[in-house]
Amino acid sequence: MKYAALIFLLMFFVACEDEVAVPVPEIDPDAELAGTGALSDAALEALEGVYEVVDGQSLLGREAVVKRTGRTVSIFTDRDAGYCVLSSGEADSSILFAGYWRKQTGTETGVFRAQIGAERGGRGLLRGQRSAAGGTIILGDFGNATGKGTRPIQLVYRRPLYSGESPFLIVAHRAGGRNSDQLPASENSAELVRLAEGFGANGVEIDVQLSADGVPVIYHDADMNLRLNEKSGLVGSVSDYTIAQLESFVRLKNGERIPTLKRMLATILRQTTLRFVWLDSKASVPVAMLREIQRSYEDSARILGRDLTIVIGLPDQAKVEELLRMPDYRSALVLCETDLESVRRTDAEIWAPRWTLGTQNEAVAEVQAEGRRVITWTLDQAEYIQQFIRDGRFNGILSNYPSLVAYYYYVQ
Amino acid sequence: MKAPAFIFLALLLAAGPAHLHARPSRVEDPDRPRGSSLVLTLGIGYARYVMPYDAPFAIDRNGVVASGRLLWHPDHRLRFGVESGWTRFYTYELRGVETTFGATDASLSLSAVPLLAVFSMQIHDAITLFAGAGGYFVRSHATSFGTTVDVTRFSQGWMAAISWDYPLTEGVGVGTELKWYGATEFGDGVLALQLRVPLAVSGW
Numbered sequence: 001m002k003y004a005a006l007i008f009l010l011m012f013f014v015a016c017e018d019e020v021a022v023p024v025p026e027i028d029p030d031a032e033l034a035g036t037g038a039l040s041d042a043a044l045e046a047l048e049g050v051y052e053v054v055d056g057q058s059l060l061g062r063e064a065v066v067k068r069t070g071r072t073v074s075i076f077t078d079r080d081a082g083y084c085v086l087s088s089g090e091a092d093s094s095i096l097f098a099g100y101w102r103k104q105t106g107t108e109t110g111v112f113r114a115q116i117g118a119e120r121g122g123r124g125l126l127r128g129q130r131s132a133a134g135g136t137i138i139l140g141d142f143g144n145a146t147g148k149g150t151r152p153i154q155l156v157y158r159r160p161l162y163s164g165e166s167p168f169l170i171v172a173h174r175a176g177g178r179n180s181d182q183l184p185a186s187e188n189s190a191e192l193v194r195l196a197e198g199f200g201a202n203g204v205e206i207d208v209q210l211s212a213d214g215v216p217v218i219y220h221d222a223d224m225n226l227r228l229n230e231k232s233g234l235v236g237s238v239s240d241y242t243i244a245q246l247e248s249f250v251r252l253k254n255g256e257r258i259p260t261l262k263r264m265l266a267t268i269l270r271q272t273t274l275r276f277v278w279l280d281s282k283a284s285v286p287v288a289m290l291r292e293i294q295r296s297y298e299d300s301a302r303i304l305g306r307d308l309t310i311v312i313g314l315p316d317q318a319k320v321e322e323l324l325r326m327p328d329y330r331s332a333l334v335l336c337e338t339d340l341e342s343v344r345r346t347d348a349e350i351w352a353p354r355w356t357l358g359t360q361n362e363a364v365a366e367v368q369a370e371g372r373r374v375i376t377w378t379l380d381q382a383e384y385i386q387q388f389i390r391d392g393r394f395n396g397i398l399s400n401y402p403s404l405v406a407y408y409y410y411v412q
Numbered sequence: 413m414k415a416p417a418f419i420f421l422a423l424l425l426a427a428g429p430a431h432l433h434a435r436p437s438r439v440e441d442p443d444r445p446r447g448s449s450l451v452l453t454l455g456i457g458y459a460r461y462v463m464p465y466d467a468p469f470a471i472d473r474n475g476v477v478a479s480g481r482l483l484w485h486p487d488h489r490l491r492f493g494v495e496s497g498w499t500r501f502y503t504y505e506l507r508g509v510e511t512t513f514g515a516t517d518a519s520l521s522l523s524a525v526p527l528l529a530v531f532s533m534q535i536h537d538a539i540t541l542f543a544g545a546g547g548y549f550v551r552s553h554a555t556s557f558g559t560t561v562d563v564t565r566f567s568q569g570w571m572a573a574i575s576w577d578y579p580l581t582e583g584v585g586v587g588t589e590l591k592w593y594g595a596t597e598f599g600d601g602v603l604a605l606q607l608r609v610p611l612a613v614s615g616w
Contacts, residue, residue, distance in 0.1 A: 212561075223565060226599050231465055233502070233520040235552045235598060236563035247511035248518040248556035 022182035025100045025145040027111045029087035032098035036089025042128030044068040044088070047095065047116070047136065050411050051155035053077075059101060059142055064155060065410045066138070070197035070273045073097060075155075076407040078382060080105045083403035084112045084142075085198035090126055093118035101142055104181055104401060111147045114140025114155075121157065133158050162412035169276050169396025170405045172201035173378050174220060175264070177400045179227060179253050186252035187228070188218045190259045190267040196274065200406030203276025204268070205313075205377075205398055208261050210284040213242040216261035216293065222282075229253060239284045261290075265297045269306060278335055278352075278375075278398070280313040287312060287322045291332045311335040311350055320346055335375070340367065348372060352398070355379045359392035368393065379405070449615035451491075453481040455589055457606030461502040463599055475500030475523075477593070477604040481530060481542075485612075495528045495544055495571065499593055501600045509556070518556035524548040524595055528571050538587070542573040548595040567597030575608060583612035 048067050053060045061079035075084040086099035095116040102109040116122040121136030136157035141150040176192035176199060177183045185191035188207055196204050207220040219238045221228055232249045234241060238258065241249075246258050259267075261279070268274050279290055290312045301308040311333045314320050320342045323329045329346065336348035340363065343351045351367050353360060355376045364374045377398035379385050386408045388397065397405050459477035479497030501522040508515045528544035535541055551564040571594070577587035589608045594601035 225597070230467070231599060233504070233522040233552055234554060234563070235522075235550050235565040235567075240563045241554075241561060242559070244511060244513045244516070244557050245554060245559070245561060247513070248506075248509050248516055249520060249554060 022102070022107045022109055022184075023145075024184045025109055025111045025147070027098060027100055027147065029098040032113065033087055033089035033096055036091045036096055039088050039090055039095065039126070040128065043090070043095070043126050044073065046125045046128050046130045047073070048161050049130075049136070049157050050159050050161060051136075051138065052158050053154075054156055055152040055154035056142060058151070059153070060155070063158075063411060065161065065407050066155070067161065067200070067406065067410065069200065072099070072198045074198050074200060074403070074406075075101075076200055076403045076410070078386075078404065078407050079103070080108070081382065081401045081404050083199060085195075086112060086114075090122075093123045093126060095122045095125060097138075097140065104177075104403065107182060110142055110144040112140065112142045112153070114138050114153055130160065131157050161410040166395065167202070167275075168409055169203050169373075169375055170201050170402045170409065171203040171205055171276060171278060171375060171377075171396055171398040172196045172199060172402045173205050173398055173400045175204045175206050175218070176201065177402075181400065184254070186254040186256050188220055188259070189252050189254070189256040190264055191254070191256050193264060193267055193274070194271050196402070197272055199402045200404075201274065201402040203274055203278065203396070205278040205280055206261075206264055207280045207282060208285050208290065209238050209282045210286075210289075211238055211243045211246060212240060213244075214289075215243040216285050216289060217243060217246065218259045218261060218264050224250065227253075229258075230255070237284075261293060265293070265310070269297060269300055269304065269308060273306075275307045275309060276396075277308070277310045278313050279310065280315060281319060283318070287314075287319060287332075288326055291326065294332065309333065309349075313337065313352070314342070314346065314348070317342065337377075343367065343372065344370075350375055350395075352377055355384065355388065359388060359394075361391075361393050364393045368395070382408075447487060447616055449485045449612050450493075451483050451485050451610050452613045453479075453483070453608050453610040455479045455481075455497075455591075455606035455608040457589075457604055459499050459501075459593070459602040459604040461600070462603045463601045465502070467504075469504060469506055471502045471504040473502050475502070475602065477591070477602065477606060479526070479591075479606065482613075483530065483532060489534045491532045493530055493532075495530045496526055498525055499523065499602055499604065501550075501595075501602060513557065516557045518554070520555075521553040522550065522600065523553070524550045524567075524593070524600070526569065526571065526593055528569070530571070538576050538578065540575045540577070542571070542575065542591075544571040546570070548593070550595050550598055550600065565597075567595040567600075569593070569595040569597075577608070577610060583615075585610040 060077045065076040073086045080103035082103045084101040086097040097114045101112045121131045138155040140153040143150040174187040176196040179187045206218050208216050223237050230251045294310045314336045333349045335350040336343045337352045350373045352375045373395035375396040380400050389408045399405050456478045459475045461473035477499040481495040483491045483493035485491050503521040505519040526548050528546035530544035532542040548567050548569045550567050573591035575589040577585045579585045587608050589606045591604045
């Protein structure tokens with residue numbers, strides 16, 4: 001037995017742990033689409049719809065959602081939480097796409113190229129005309145991460161996307177998703193928030209903490225750790241260090257800096273078309289400070305003509321009471337995660353109950369009748385997303401899989 | 413990394429019963445009637461940070477380790493006690509780090525104070541295995557923009573070691589020890605080679 005112990009010890013020292021990485025496939029959409037012109041807003045909106053998948057069901061299932069997502073066009077499917085993020089361009093009355101696909105429940109990814117020929121609906125779309133069922137056909141192929149093993153894609157337009165009475169909020173958790181899903185950028189980074197729309201989100205939730213010198217920064221966990229950042233030698237929380245020290249030493253999992261709240265909001269405002277931001281305020285950050293920043297960026301959004309709502313999240317009773325101590329608390333747009341009484345006391349714009357409490361249709365309707373919206377969190381399982389969209393009355397869903405929420409919402 | 417530590421410990425414990433009464437403690441006189449003693453072992457040596465560190469700069473992986481271990485040596489070979497000490501994990505210096513506040517020189521030193529419950533078993537006349545679980549008070553000492561900050565956090569961790577001893581007198585020995593210190597929370601660990609001095613501080 002003693003020798004077994006020695007052998008085991010030896011095995012431990014020679015063993016190593018490989019982290020899984022899913023890099024975006026090597027495709028350069030700008031090069032692939034060189035010489036094409038940018039699509040107009042009207043054309044991008046006209047090509048949106050629910051498409052039947054004729055070829056490529058192994059990637060996209062039987063039905064796929066094609067949606068303009070900010071500066072990109074995305075395709076969403078319920079198969080393995082899959083999505084494609086595509087750049088687009090027009091040439092000779094055809095529309096060309098190049099980008100990548102990813103199955104978020106695993107590590108599969110690859111390149112995706114397609115086009116809508118002039119006579120297959122391209123010409124009409126470029127004029128901003130939505131086609132009738134069967135009038136638009138997307139043809140192309142998809143391959144693995146190195147571009148090899150291409151398989152055909154054929155999508156046929158069937159119907160427009162579902163659109164409810166009011167815009168539905170698809171809110172991406174931690175600025176786009178979690179590190180555990182091996183996204184191309186780190187969670188809660190400015191780099192990820194630029195990608196969030198491509199994943200189907202029209203809003204993001206970000207986690208705000210305070211650095212030692214009082215600068216609000218975006219970081220989720222109480223203490224810095226290897227799940228969120230590269231090894232740096234700094235232990236403790238972001239609140240133990242000044243922003244200058246954090247910038248000097250810490251890089252997030254994919255090499256990015258920990259962003260300040262102001263940098264994050266500026267990125268959202270100027271580099272995305274996201275229209276909703278949920279500031280999840282951690283204990284260290286004063287609500288009054290968030291209110292000042294919220295006010296400043298609301299003003300900036302107004303000047304830029306941007307439709308952007310920034311809400312301050314109140315995750316617990318302590319934050320509720322902190323808000324209520326502010327003399328002008330009613331002027332702040334807040335999202336309250338606690339009980340209905342607190343929602344009314346704070347005059348919250350949004351009530352955000354956790355999804356495990358169920359659809360709560362009666363309570364949701366009651367709150368909506370008061371002019372408030374209701375967003376449930378954090379809903380990640382496909383069957384529950386489908387069920388909550390089908391049976392619930394929510395105004396939005398917070399998820400690590402915004403592509404799944406987008407799919408189930410738009411195919412209704 | 414927690415699981416291997418506990419499995420290793422379990423193997424030691426599993427190996428124990430067959431030999432519990434086999435041999436007396438090493439620093440005791442083998443001919444003396446068996447009894448209990450408290451043995452303090454002091455060690456100092458070289459520590460090498462052996463965990464991966466992916467960065468575009470080099471870290472200094474060499475350091476010093478010092479430790480003190482107090483073990484109860486009962487009348488059988490499975491012993492237990494506590495261990496503490498100090499070890500440096502690594503240091504690094506950076507020149508001209510770009511930040512939004514301008515460029516700065518930066519330096520960092522990461523060290524740890526272990527606090528571990530240790531089990532040990534003599535597997536040969538002079539050779540003893542050790543395994544311990546507990547944690548480390550890991551300390552960052554970081555300087556940038558001319559300002560230094562020290563922050564300490566507790567991390568779960570473990571240790572494993574193998575030692576060889578030579579008795580000098582009835583209560584004093586000298587030997588060497590190859591030791592692993594691992595702080596699991598931050599993925600840090602050193603492999604250390606120490607000179608050790610076991611001292612029987614009391615016996616009954």
